[in-house]
Amino acid sequence: xxxxxxxxxxxxxxxxxxxxxxxxxxxxxxxxxxxxxxxxxxxxxxxxxxxxxxxxxxxxxxxxxxxxxxxxxxxxxxxxxxxxxxxxxxxxxxxxxxxxxxxxxxxxxxxxxxxxxxxxxxxxxxxxxxxxxxxxxxxxxxxxxxxxxxxxxxxxxxxxxxxxxxxxxxxxxxxxxxxxxxxxxxxxxxxxxxxxxxxxxxxxxxxxxxxxxxxxxxxxxxxxxxxxxxxxxxxxxxxxxxxxxxxxxxxxxxxxxxxxxxxxxxxxxxxxxxxxxxxxxxxxxxxxxxxxxxxxxxxxxxxxxxxxxxxxxxxxxxxxxxxxxxxxxxxxxxxxx
Amino acid sequence: xxxxxxxxxxxxxxxxxxxxxxxxxxxxxxxxxxxxxxxxxxxxxxxxxxxxxxxxxxxxxxxxxxxxxxxxxxxxxxxxxxxxxxxxxxxxxxxxxxxxxxxxxxxxxxxxxxxxxxxxxxxxxxxxxxxxxxxxxxxxxxxxxxxxxxxxxxxxxxxxxxxxxxxxxxxxxxxxxxxxxxxxxxxxxxxxxxxxxxxxxxxxxxxxxxxxxxxxxxxxxxxxxxxxxxxxxxxxxxxxxxxxxxxxxxxxxxxxxxxxxxxxxxxxxxxxxxxxxxxxxxxxxxxxxxxxxxxxxxxxxxxxxxxxxxxxxxxxxxxxxxxxxxxxxx
Numbered sequence: 001x002x003x004x005x006x007x008x009x010x011x012x013x014x015x016x017x018x019x020x021x022x023x024x025x026x027x028x029x030x031x032x033x034x035x036x037x038x039x040x041x042x043x044x045x046x047x048x049x050x051x052x053x054x055x056x057x058x059x060x061x062x063x064x065x066x067x068x069x070x071x072x073x074x075x076x077x078x079x080x081x082x083x084x085x086x087x088x089x090x091x092x093x094x095x096x097x098x099x100x101x102x103x104x105x106x107x108x109x110x111x112x113x114x115x116x117x118x119x120x121x122x123x124x125x126x127x128x129x130x131x132x133x134x135x136x137x138x139x140x141x142x143x144x145x146x147x148x149x150x151x152x153x154x155x156x157x158x159x160x161x162x163x164x165x166x167x168x169x170x171x172x173x174x175x176x177x178x179x180x181x182x183x184x185x186x187x188x189x190x191x192x193x194x195x196x197x198x199x200x201x202x203x204x205x206x207x208x209x210x211x212x213x214x215x216x217x218x219x220x221x222x223x224x225x226x227x228x229x230x231x232x233x234x235x236x237x238x239x240x241x242x243x244x245x246x247x248x249x250x251x252x253x254x255x256x257x258x259x260x261x262x263x264x265x266x267x268x269x270x271x272x273x274x275x276x277x278x279x280x281x282x283x284x285x286x287x288x289x290x291x292x293x294x295x296x297x298x299x300x301x302x303x304x305x306x307x308x309x310x311x312x313x314x315x316x317x318x319x320x321x322x323x324x325x326x327x328x329x330x331x332x333x334x335x336x337x
Numbered sequence: 338x339x340x341x342x343x344x345x346x347x348x349x350x351x352x353x354x355x356x357x358x359x360x361x362x363x364x365x366x367x368x369x370x371x372x373x374x375x376x377x378x379x380x381x382x383x384x385x386x387x388x389x390x391x392x393x394x395x396x397x398x399x400x401x402x403x404x405x406x407x408x409x410x411x412x413x414x415x416x417x418x419x420x421x422x423x424x425x426x427x428x429x430x431x432x433x434x435x436x437x438x439x440x441x442x443x444x445x446x447x448x449x450x451x452x453x454x455x456x457x458x459x460x461x462x463x464x465x466x467x468x469x470x471x472x473x474x475x476x477x478x479x480x481x482x483x484x485x486x487x488x489x490x491x492x493x494x495x496x497x498x499x500x501x502x503x504x505x506x507x508x509x510x511x512x513x514x515x516x517x518x519x520x521x522x523x524x525x526x527x528x529x530x531x532x533x534x535x536x537x538x539x540x541x542x543x544x545x546x547x548x549x550x551x552x553x554x555x556x557x558x559x560x561x562x563x564x565x566x567x568x569x570x571x572x573x574x575x576x577x578x579x580x581x582x583x584x585x586x587x588x589x590x591x592x593x594x595x596x597x598x599x600x601x602x603x604x605x606x607x608x609x610x611x612x613x614x615x616x617x618x619x620x621x622x623x624x625x626x627x628x629x630x631x632x633x634x635x636x637x638x639x640x641x642x643x644x645x646x647x648x649x650x651x652x653x654x655x656x657x658x659x660x661x662x663x664x665x666x667x
Contacts, residue, residue: 169612201607205606264525269532
């Protein structure tokens with residue numbers, strides 16, 4: 001793979017976000033105790049090429065949604081750099097208007113992300129109006145009708161209110177709205193996890209079709225490994241605020257390298273697993289306020305040694321793991337299954 | 338064959354509303370044998386949770402059982418008076434719900450909840466009940482149970498709480514456990530642990546399990562038999578391997594095809610057009626006919642019954658054996 005001269009759509013470098021979770025000042029003074037910070041995102045770097053889907057996958061508390069929020073500018077990063085199509089963003093001042101038009105987000109819960117008192121046509125037309133993209137009302141309405149057909153709804157559905165639609169149809173409306181201002185880069189935070197599987201299939205297929213037709217770039221956040229495999233070209237696996245492994249989708253699933261990735265893949269219930277026994281998974285995600293020392297995965301890792309307990313691993317060749325870097329593999333388990 | 342622990346025959350649940358009577362469950366029949374795990378799958382609104390609620394006798398008005406019967410080890414339980422049903426619930430039928438935080442009382446220590454439940458259902462004293470509670474906590478995999486028993490629910494993580502809820506469900510040694518989405522609120526790595534636990538405990542004790550979930554992966558790994566529900570009816574029921582690998586009903590086929598797989602990646606997922614009908618507007622004939630790629634004239638007028646097809650039973654006229662439509666089903 002040669003480095004293309006083309007500018008990547010998104011470049012994130014050493015992104016960090018910590019939240020102050022200390023007790024109130026007075027309580028600290030009276031009862032003792034220090035300031036406490038929760039490092040939700042702790043030095044995340046990745047790149048997304050134009051027209052590609054990059055997915056972040058992880059369990060709750062891994063920081064994947066916080067990354068999404070920082071990328072779209074809903075939350076300023078504590079440190080680090082976000083570069084969208086060559087625009088270096090500090091995060092503090094908010095994004096320039098021209099960039100905001102090109103960057104949109106789709107949220108998890110289509111029941112909460114659409115204003116119940118607005119008609120669907122107005123919901124979809126809002127970005128068109130905000131950015132002054134239609135010279136008159138007729139053009140605007142024509143565009144709304146076009147968008148509704150694009151996502152598989154009827155142009156006449158515009159006069160209805162969100163409550164008249166099912167969850168899957170609402171998510172289609174959210175997608176139409178995201179596309180209304182000709183967005184190029186869409187951040188999707190668990191776009192199908194509130195939906196039934198057959199509806200999920202409809203939405204995932206729609207998102208893939210739209211990507212092909214319009215050349216969209218997606219940052220796709222999900223906890224569902226199978227969905228991520230289906231959608232993404234490249235996948236980053238997050239654990240306690242860090243990316244522990246980045247790899248092309250095919251490779252990640254056929255040859256997972258980080259012990260956490262392997263554990264996750266072993267844990268997912270899958271249709272193909274009927275009648276097979278699995279290896280038991282160890283432990284749970286620790287409390288992010290008080291993460292383990294060194295490599296934060298070491299208490300659950302079968303390969304952990306003293307170095308892992310003391311020292312946080314650097315990311316080398318897409319994997320942040322001492323054991324992989326030192327060539328220590330799991331006893332009794334071939335790397336390529 | 339031994340007598341089934343749970344036997345449901347033609348169960349019909351209706352909701353009487355001002356705008357007419359809605360039939361949410363329509364003539365559902367199934368059995369669960371001792372030690373067997375029956376998975377009940379379907380999408381939101383299919384009636385799977387409602388079936389479980391009807392079995393444990395916790396239907397809220399205006400919902401009511403309008404027909405059919407439910408038998409627990411041969412004895413009819415759907416017409417029992419409320420206080421008698423209450424004794425069966427908890428003692429002979431254990432329950433595990435989706436959200437472990439709301440299943441536990443936050444104002445009582447975990448141990449007190451277990452001890453109270455054990456003493457309510459079994460003729461044992463407080464010391465014996467506490468001893469049993471500690472054994473149970475150890476059995477469901479809670480480390481240092483003799484210390485954790487005096488902890489509060491909020492001190493337990495989601496996975497640990499669900500373990501406590503499983504201990505609660507099993508403490509009176511029930512014949513049947515109804516688990517309604519027991520792993521949906523949990524992370525994948527924890528989910529696998531809970532599934533393995535539930536399966537092991539039930540196998541060891543010979544407890545029958547009705548596992549209600551929308552997650553086909555969970556079913557594929559846990560269940561012995563599967564019932565697929567659509568719009569209040571069972572459309573296919575059979576051994577898990579058959580239903581997952583060779584679904585026969587067009588809805589079951591669409592459902593399996595729409596699930597992204599871990600093992601191979603496909604360019605497009607199979608999709609079923611449209612969505613589940615609302616209760617007030619269930620189509621005539623087969624409820625699936627507007628979405629079915631194989632629907633023919635008979636499907637529009639006649640409601641299909643469960644017919645034998647290989648090791649499974651399928652409610653689809655394609656499998657009537659008249660030969661009509663057989664080639665499209667293959």
